[in-house]
Amino acid sequence: MKRILKTAIIQQSNTADVNDNRRRLCERITEAAAAGARLVVLQELHDSLYFCQTENVDNFDMAVPRKSGPANIYSKLAADLKVVIVTSMFERRSAGLYHNTSYVFDIDGSLAGSYRKMHIPDDPAYYEKFYFTPGDLGFEPVTTSVGRIGVLVCWDQWFPEAARLMALKGAEMLVYPTAIGWESSDTPEEQERQCEAWTVVQRGHAVANGLPVVTVNRVGHEPDPSGQTNGIKFWGSSFVAGPQGELLFRAPSDAECVEIVDIDLSRSEQVRRWWPFLRDRRIDAYSGLLQRYID
DSSP: OOOEEEEEEEEOOOOSOHHHHHHHHHHHHHHHHHTTOSEEEEOTTTTSOOGGGSOOGGGGGGOBOSSSHHHHHHHHHHHHHTOEEEOOEEEEEETTEEEEEEEEEOTTSOEEEEEEOOOOOEETTEEGGGTOOOOOSOSOOEEETTEEEEEOOGGGGGOHHHHHHHHHTTOSEEEEEEOOEEETTSOHHHHHHHHHHHHHHHHHHHHHHTOOEEEEEOEEEEOOTTSSSOOEEEEOOOEEEOTTSOEEEEOOSSSOEEEEEEEETTHHHHHHHHSOHHHHOOTTSOGGGGSSOOO
16 A cells, blocks of 8 residues: 655745745745645755855854754644654754754654764865764664654765665665755856756666655755855756656745645665665675775
């Protein structure tokens, strides 16, 4: 029997007005719930601009504790609308200790679980190591009323090990809140290669693990506060893939989008019977994966 999960993705363009970003998100979550969504997935660091383009200690003022007003906004909304919401927030754990954290709120508003981003990039315009302590909660799926969700965040999406561990621990789907875009000097050809590589690698996680994948990116141009670059043009293109990597939906690269996608969670069972990758894994031969590099 099919087990359909109506899943909403909200691809949004943000401004420096945090309150307005939250207001628009809440309106769109409400809209999605009214249309039948039971799971709503938001983009990475959805309350603000992507502040990691520069290293600025004042940006730590934007971080919020887990039990705070901003987190409670989404907790209350989940309870009021009876939906599961996957958020992505700048967590203040203590003075000088901050994480890039996804809180998952269940239909009663309770915190079903959290995931702290494990892989932290440090590239031009993505200076996340300055802000975020690597996650310490491991790769643990979050059990919710709609299923077990393997939440990972952005840079995590390039690492097959993260997706595999979530699958081995019983995740029924992989979810990636994301903030990724183009640097202005990239040629159109290079932009196309980057976006397609990003899509293909995650579709590969779907295939290799026999699980649906939901990836929600932000969209629009965000300027570099330092003026040293022309900022980032986030490429949107949020998508949902089925357990064979088939694209069920793909958002535009240049516009906001709210879409509800029917995901059949029962399909993974059949796909894994056809392609029993978990059965045929050579777990006796993978010790090298625990090394940085094999000389």
